[in-house]
Amino acid sequence: MMMKHTLRKLPVLWLLLLAACMAFAQEKKATENCLDYAVAGDTVTFICESGARLQLQFSSSTVVRVWFDPTGKLQRRNPSFAVVHEVLEEVGEIHVNDEPASFEIYTAQLRVRLNKNPMQLLIYDKWQRLIFSDYKDRGHVANGTQVVAHKVLRGDEQFYGLGEKSGPLNRRGRAYKMWNSDKPCYSTQEDPLYKSIPFFMSSYNYGIFLDNTYKTEFKFGTESDEYYSFEAPDGAFIYYFIYGKDYKAIQQQYIGLTGKPIMPPKWAFGFAQSRGLYTKEDQALEVAAEFRKRRIPIDIIYQDIGWTQWLQDFEWRQGNYTDPKGMLRQLRADGFKVILSQDPVVSQANEKQWKDANERGFFVKDSRTGKAYDMPWPWGGNCGVVDFSIPEVANWWGALQQKPLDDGAHGFWTDMGEPAWSNEEDTDRLFMQHHAGMHDEIHNVYGHIWDKVVKEEFEKRNPNKRIFQMTRAAYAGLQRYTFGWSGDSGNGADVLEGWGQFANQVQVGISAGLGGIPFWTTDITGYCGDITDYPAMAELFTRWMQFGIFNPLSRSHHEGDNAVEPWRFGEVAEKNAKAAIELKYQLFPYLYTYGRTAHDTGLPILRGLFMEYPQDEQAVQVEDQFLFGEELLVAPVLKKGERVKRVYLPDGEWIDFNDKKTVYLGGQQLAYRAPLNTIPIFVRKGSIVPMMPVMQYIHEDPAYPLLIHIFPNYEDEQATFTLYEDDGESLDYLKDVYAKTTFTCTTTATGWETELACSDRGYTPPSGRGLFLHYHLERRPTQVIIDGKPVNELTGMTAQELVATTSPVAGWLWDEAQQTCIVKTKDQRNALKIHLQ
Structure with a gap:
């Protein structure tokens, strides 16, 4: 209160001078000059003119832990609650090139430069393409216990991540806070919400994980078109720079740092x-x-x-x-x-x-x-x-x-x-x-x-x-x-x-x-x-x-x-x-x-189109569809009264999964009829999708038959899928106790060749279960051969009756209405070859 009264009595000129001095002092905190460094194994600590420290630890050739401490102590109260694997690969002793204007460090994938005066961190890929950079001299700005990092924002840069947040997937132009909050009936723009996951990815092939549990904030271009920022009010200011060739590679390394997801029963x-x-x-x-x-x-x-x-x-x-x-x-x-x-x-x-x-x-x-x-x-x-x-x-x-x-x-x-x-x-x-x-x-x-x-x-x-x-x-x-x-x-x-x-x-x-x-x-x-x-x-x-x-x-x-x-x-x-x-x-x-x-x-099952098709300019803008795994694209109806859904299909060919025969050319938007009983679902041509009959609960019939839906590729090309199975209840999956079955269908000039390869590692699926391969074709085969022996065509029954039968006899039938050839055999957990002519 005394300070406020005193300020009111000062002449305006003195107030302006004081404000200028304060601004200079604030700016000076941002203008750190780097004087020296020390190396300890995979870690380099740079010493700043003011006594601050900037430490780089190389978790791998593509992951760098950055720790800025204005006090120079490089101490934290608690070890990381998130990171469980600090070292992802051995990088050996780090070597620093001391150049006149900068320090430079090379890994197998990155070139890391730290300009000396003023201090500025820049990271390039091995082809000298700038990936990530401090914004001018404001890379790390301290104000008391608060630290704000400002990074260069490119005109076409896009951002994804921060975990469970409302609003659009692309975070650019928005600001977010990390403060777990009970927000019943939250709006489509409300922030913060229940979870705090301070990890995001950039379209410039990098991700940032800010490992700070305080109320951190992220501002993706809300303050300037030239930079974005992330900040913490207190605590150790530690973040991980993660380089990857695509979003999948970046996310996998984040999971490498923070641990694998547990599998549900x-x-x-x-x-x-x-x-x-x-x-x-x-x-x-x-x-x-x-x-x-x-x-x-x-x-x-x-x-x-x-x-x-x-x-x-x-x-x-x-x-x-x-x-x-x-x-x-x-x-x-x-x-x-x-x-x-x-x-x-x-x-x-x-x-x-x-x-x-x-x-x-x-x-x-x-x-x-x-x-x-x-x-x-x-x-x-x-x-x-x-x-x-x-x-x-x-x-x-x-x-x-x-x-x-x-x-x-x-x-x-x-x-x-x-x-x-x-x-x-x-x-x-x-x-x-x-x-x-x-x-x-x-x-x-x-x-x-x-x-x-x-x-x-x-x-x-x-x-x-x-x-x-x-x-x-x-x-x-x-x-x-x-x-x-x-x-x-x-x-x-x-x-x-x-x-x-x-x-x-x-x-x-x-x-x-x-x-x-x-x-x-x-x-x-x-x-x-x-x-x-x-x-x-x-x-x-x-x-x-x-x-x-x-x-x-x-x-x-x-x-x-x-x-x-x-x-x-x-x-x-x-x-x-x-x-x-x-x-x-x-x-x-x-x-x-x-x-x-x-x-x-660590890759999600529910995936945005931008993750699988990052080079497709239209796909990266789609936010009302998703991939379910890699083979299936789902475009749920999200509007009241909508019966025709506008669907964008990425490049390639896509088959209507509802009828399994209508083919659409990708790279275009289509109007898809979706009455109340229809979910728009598409399967990528050249895919295999394993399924099972409807049950009232999972594994009601432990020996359920496998229904393998095959959507063959073009001539001389393959469709493949590796089915994973385990006991579904124990932790043995952590010991890699499982069974895998790889289905590979090759399209030839004379038909389709399918090979089954089994790999049982301590777990064996029920022996002799039915195996029904559904080939979705444009024409009827003339003959089916299993392991070199022709099998009979089965007549007088429907496809549903065939799948329901318990007869051990192998055979096949053609469903003209569905344009599907169903081949029946048994899973004996051995290699199998099936040829459709």
Whole structure:
């Protein structure tokens, strides 16, 4: 206050002079001159004139960790919560060329230059193409504990990433914050949301991961056409520069740094039904029975937070559940798995548990009082926030969550882990003191630490069993512990006006995959809004379902007691929803294979067209379509009343997956008829798509036949696919225990040659299962030969009857209407050659 009064009395001229001096001082912080350097193995530390340090650690020939510290201490309070593999490859001793105006470092892929006066970092590829550069002398600007990095922005540069964010996929021209926030019914432009994943990729062949857990900000050209920036208010200013030949290569290296995604159990890829007030035993049994009665496939039923007696004692609510073990046993016998919600708090009304946790010191503290922070909670009254950064908490929490697992539950969804009601405006939360640090540092990783505890304690008590854990609030590296969903989407004011929020879930889902969340779902129907007119809601439900079944994890969920089971919306909506869910189950072998790819590489299953077709100028602008794996392109209908969908097909040829015979030339937009019973789906010519018959739950028939759909390529070209299988339940996949079957179809001048190659590494699929190869052709073959022996043409039956038959006799038939040749044989886990003449 004294300073303000003094300033008011100064003459205007003195004020201007003072402002100029302050501006000069601010600018001086940006103008660091680099004087010297020191090398220690793969790390070079540059010494600045002011005492600041800029450290470059070469994680590989294409990944450089950049650490700028204006204090020169190069110290951090906590090790990285995200990075688990600092060294991706051995690069040996780094050599620095000390030139008159710069220091230069060469790797096998990069040329790194640091200009001395003023200090400026520039990174080129090995062909001397500038990829990434500090903006003038403002590459790293310090202001107290805040550091802002300014980088050169090219006129045609595009940006993708930052994980689960709303709005367009291309981030250019927008600004974003990282602060995990509970945002029910969020808009199509709202930011921040539930997860903080400060990793993005540029069209100039690089990615940046800012490994800082504070409220970081990213401004992609909002302040200037010449630069973009990213900044942190406090903490170690560390970021990773990642060079790659394309987006896939960049993302794979990010996953190399932050860890591989865990694979869900096989049943997690089935359909799941939920509701805010799914909290009763009789209700769960009735809903499950109705699904089976109506023959709508489903694997999972959720129970929301009201299943507990108290927050969070993991005891079944008295009066709602009379025999929970019996309920779970019956549901399991009917092919159902039950997933339970958990919150990271203990209600003060839960006196016994609250007292126990408080006496142990297991709650986050209030820095003003030293006592447990008094957290208002959306339900259950005020709570203590469990401090999962305390090592002893893990075993305590693990024992609690094991109780319903021992009863027969199958996993959890960790909800409200922001922790809820800790948004930007809730500044009192900044007085929360965790064992690992103050809340401004720990906020974004609070849910991350919780998920780590849940996963590790599950595996400790359930050895060699895959966890199912789906989370809302997270930080970079979450893929090591959990899966994700997009939180409380939809229009709370008017559920029927939720089309915009629904459409934006396509971008949110694609973006989530870019943040290392390959196993993801939207809440089908949207969480928000009271449904009072089910017939009026039927169209939005149908279209949301048709998109939702292409989420790797598919869950229908809505708030309160708003029922969203398919039959609630009328016969037509039920029929179309059932058909969509059945398609998801038919595609299970294809989807599960890409699940393994996601584990191995971190590449998303739901992919933006820009990722597969970065050189196609029109494809990179498409944001309402996606690739499901590499072979299938999906263009869900996202607008009310739309019956003709404008679809852009990238270069090549694309076949209508609905009729499997209509061919479209790529590189063009087409008008595709899409009545309510139709999802626009296309398969790339020269593809193979493994499928299975419809089942009521995943692997209802463990020896199910494989239906291999082959869309042959041109003469002398191949179509190929390697099917991945494992036991679907254990952690043996981490030891590479699996079976692979490679199908290769070569088009020749006289027909089509298909070879099967099997590789069983500790896991063998059911022997003798049926193998039905569906060749989608332009003409009827004259003969089919299997391993050198002609097989008979089967007449007098339809294609459906052929697939359903259990006869061991090999043969083939031609379906004229579908222009399909179906070859029947058995999978004996040996090499096989099939020739169609």
